[in-house]
Amino acid sequence: MSAPSPRLIVFDLDGTLIDSRQDLCNSVNAMLDHLGKPELPDEVIASYIGDGASMLVRRALGDPEGDAHDEEDVARAVHYFLEYYRVHKLDFTYVYPGVMDSLAAIRAARHETLMAVLTNKPVNPSRDICDYFGLSDYFFQNYGGNSFHTKKPDPHGLVALIAEASALAGSRIAPAETLMIGDTDVDVLTARAAGAVSVGCSFGLAPERLAAARPDFMVDSPAGWTRVAGVPSPLS
Known part of the structure; x- marks a missing residue:
């Protein structure tokens, strides 16, 4: 049809x-490592993709509704993620x-x-x-x-x-x-x-x-x- x-x-x-899965997953885990948090399996991160960078970072931080983290902390995490991804967006994509x-x-x-x-x-x-x-x-x-x-x-x-x-x-x-x-x-x-x-x-x-x-x-x-x-x- x-x-x-x-x-x-x-x-x-x-x-x-x-x-772009691998580059996005690597960028999220680089952000988590930068914050001193444990990395996540690629399969988990991939399930978070689709609603934009901010929501991807929030989900990775365990904060899908946006009410469990200070907004300044989230903004810094998003900034680090985007800066890392900017450099590495074509590594494996x-x-x-x-x-x-x-x-x-x-x-x-x-x-x-x-x-x-x-x-x-x-x-x-x-x-x-x-x-x-x-x-x-x-x-x-x-x-x-x-x-x-x-x-x-x-x-x-x-x-x-x-x-x-x-x-x-x-x-x-x-x-x-x-x-x-x-x-x-x-x-x-x-x-x-x-x-x-x-x-x-x-x-x-x-x-x-x-x-x-x-x-x-x-x-x-x-x-x-x-x-x-x-x-x-x-x-x-």
């Missing part, structure tokens, strides 16, 4: 376009196999379809990573978790991208003509709140949370994006 003629496709970054081929296939088959990134990762490392791997060539915009006053699953960023894409296209793009592709429940909830079509990536960082959110479509590889978008697969 495919979505009806998508005119805008918005991608999450971590767990969708790139596998890679683009998932098939991503570039699928983006190229969509671009070739649907010249008029616009593509963008909407992630909860801070915008500067998001853009730096996309630039480094050549992903930015496919996107008219790349917004991060600090680009707006709210993060996903609040739909504000997605709604803003729809408006921006509509202006570029010269006609209104409806939410139903928009795909939100991501690997966590956060992306599914964002799409649902905006009225967009959600596409879940089961190969990402949070397959259990994703399945529970019940996206409109589920794919097990980047090649599945072309199927949902109704374009020839790069493997065909």
